[in-house]
Amino acid sequence: MKMAFLLKKVWGSVTNRSGLSTSSSFSSSRSSSVGSATRDLLCNPGSLGALDQLPIDVIMQILHLLGAREAARLAVVCRYFRVLVSDNKLWMSFLQNGKDSWDCIAFSETHLHAGTPSEIYYDHPVQLSFMSVYAKRTLVPGAVIIDGGSGYCKYGWSKFDSPSGRCATFLEFGNIESPMYARLRHFFSTIYNRMQVKPSSQPVILAIPICHSDDTESARASRRQYREAIFSVLFDMNVPAICAIDQAVLALYAAKKISGIVVNVGFNVTSVVPVYRGKVMREIGVEIVGIGALKLTGFLKELMQRRSMTYESLYTVRTIKEKLCYVALDYEAEMRKDTTFSCEVSGEGWFTLSQERFQVGELLFQPQLGGVRAMALHQAVGLCIDHCYNSDIVGDVSWYKTVILAGGTGCLPGLPERLEKELTKLLPESMSEGIKVTPPPYGTDSAWFGAKIVSNVSTFTEAWCVTKKRFQKKYKMGASSIVGSW
Numbered sequence: 001m002k003m004a005f006l007l008k009k010v011w012g013s014v015t016n017r018s019g020l021s022t023s024s025s026f027s028s029s030r031s032s033s034v035g036s037a038t039r040d041l042l043c044n045p046g047s048l049g050a051l052d053q054l055p056i057d058v059i060m061q062i063l064h065l066l067g068a069r070e071a072a073r074l075a076v077v078c079r080y081f082r083v084l085v086s087d088n089k090l091w092m093s094f095l096q097n098g099k100d101s102w103d104c105i106a107f108s109e110t111h112l113h114a115g116t117p118s119e120i121y122y123d124h125p126v127q128l129s130f131m132s133v134y135a136k137r138t139l140v141p142g143a144v145i146i147d148g149g150s151g152y153c154k155y156g157w158s159k160f161d162s163p164s165g166r167c168a169t170f171l172e173f174g175n176i177e178s179p180m181y182a183r184l185r186h187f188f189s190t191i192y193n194r195m196q197v198k199p200s201s202q203p204v205i206l207a208i209p210i211c212h213s214d215d216t217e218s219a220r221a222s223r224r225q226y227r228e229a230i231f232s233v234l235f236d237m238n239v240p241a242i243c244a245i246d247q248a249v250l251a252l253y254a255a256k257k258i259s260g261i262v263v264n265v266g267f268n269v270t271s272v273v274p275v276y277r278g279k280v281m282r283e284i285g286v287e288i289v290g291i292g293a294l295k296l297t298g299f300l301k302e303l304m305q306r307r308s309m310t311y312e313s314l315y316t317v318r319t320i321k322e323k324l325c326y327v328a329l330d331y332e333a334e335m336r337k338d339t340t341f342s343c344e345v346s347g348e349g350w351f352t353l354s355q356e357r358f359q360v361g362e363l364l365f366q367p368q369l370g371g372v373r374a375m376a377l378h379q380a381v382g383l384c385i386d387h388c389y390n391s392d393i394v395g396d397v398s399w400y401k402t403v404i405l406a407g408g409t410g411c412l413p414g415l416p417e418r419l420e421k422e423l424t425k426l427l428p429e430s431m432s433e434g435i436k437v438t439p440p441p442y443g444t445d446s447a448w449f450g451a452k453i454v455s456n457v458s459t460f461t462e463a464w465c466v467t468k469k470r471f472q473k474k475y476k477m478g479a480s481s482i483v484g485s486w
Contacts, residue, residue, distance in 0.1 A: 059084065090131075091134045099161075104453050107253075107256040108457040109128055112457050113463070140455075142157050143243070144156075144203070145157070147163070147451065148207065149247065150268055151169060151292075158455035181229055185237075192237075199234070205243040205455045206242065206244040206451075207245065207451050208244050209247050209266070210280075211223070213273075219282075227244070235468040241461065242471075248271065251404055251450055253278075254453065260402030261385065263403060263419070264410070265364075265410045268295075269290055269291070270292055270377060274384055276399060287381070289376075291363060297321055299369075320345060323343040325358070327414035339358065340354045364415075382426045385400055385423070389431050402436060403420075406446050406447065408443075411440055411444060416437040420436070423435055
């Protein structure tokens with residue numbers, strides 16, 4: 001009775017607003033908003049009884065207005081309603097009305113549904129039931145996301161729109177990439193205390209910085225030791241489940257990609273990371289450039305000192321860098337322009353820069369300007385592309401032409417265009433044609449948002465997380481890797 005009354009009420013609302021009449025001709029509209037299975041079933045006269053007089057578009061609109069819960073209840077009424085209610089387009093519309101954007105949902109459910117990198121690719125698209133996806137996503141528990149690195153850390157709830165807190169890792173905790181139990185315990189305990197949450201309450205998803213990047217026995221042993229230390233600390237704190245993925249992979253996921261080259265301008269160094277099907281391809285080669293955000297900030301500090309500019313701390317210089325600096329498309333041409341601009345730093349007044357604004361970013365392409373002995377950024381990326389081009393990977397031969405920038409310094413205006421230009425000049429046309437350099441999709445928080453996409457996928461708990469029991473079982477068997485692309 002309640003369902004009939006609700007349908008009648010919603011139908012009255014629809015007809016009043018649209019001016020539809022049950023005696024109208026609707027042969028052309030009965031199948032425009034449903035999938036093929038539903039359309040085939042509903043073409044049989046008498047399938048919906050009295051509702052046969054209604055256009056399918058209107059019936060679908062009624063179901064949409066009823067909402068997901070009430071629409072799902074109609075599935076038990078009869079076979080025809082069961083098919084109608086299970087139509088993918090209806091549940092896609094319900095998903096689109098949620099908090100997560102549709103492109104994130106579509107990407108995660110079609111590419112990350114199966115979990116581990118070795119399994120997330122397939123030759124043919126998986127036919128998903130979005131009704132099932134909707135139901136499972138409502139049951140996915142919120143996760144704590146911790147994007148930690150040698151410089152800065154972002155943390156927060158996966159159900160939130162952005163990180164809820166940040167801290168300077170290098171100042172508060174030292175080098176957390178060193179597998180020291182006590183240091184890692186202090187780091188994670190501090191994060192949980194600031195979030196005011198018990199570690200045992202939710203799974204945790206970790207964005208792991210690229211470290212020990214070589215494809216050597218020594219580097220693999222170091223990564224294993226680091227991984228064991230992190231998992232041991234968190235499981236000793238009673239975290240129910242852990243998902244750990246490389247920062248570079250998460251930055252790629254944030255861009256809705258699973259293959260490409262991630263250029264992560266980190267705190268101390270810049271990593272050029274080839275990722276194929278969600279896996280860091282260390283056998284191809286991760287290129288490390290000895291220039292990071294700290295070096296660029298230090299170079300700006302030196303340039304400001306040459307002009308006798310005073311400031312209170314390196315944090316002030318960093319703030320000025322973020323507000324005023326950019327990368328010139330043509331360095332020599334930029335030197336001939338008037339690029340003077342000013343910004344205000346809270347509590348310290350106004351600062352004015354001129355050529356310093358683009359000289360700082362130029363350090364990435366001409367390290368010798370700052371007396372740095374390092375490979376130029378475009379040379380490192382070009383070398384990585386060359387290795388990818390000559391690798392044994394079959395299938396999509398252009399996967400390495402997707403270049404995603406990551407890290408705070410990766411957000412410098414003009415950097416994508418300049419890097420793309422330099423790569424086009426450096427590489428032969430067979431390699432450079434079609435290369436696209438993309439800025440960090442979510443700015444400094446790209447890896448965090450990549451983790452958010454993973455943590456909200458409908459299969460997150462079973463496909464992506466590792467429990468303490470599974471962790472201990474795998475390591476008793478001597479497994480070299482159990483999660484993500486480590």
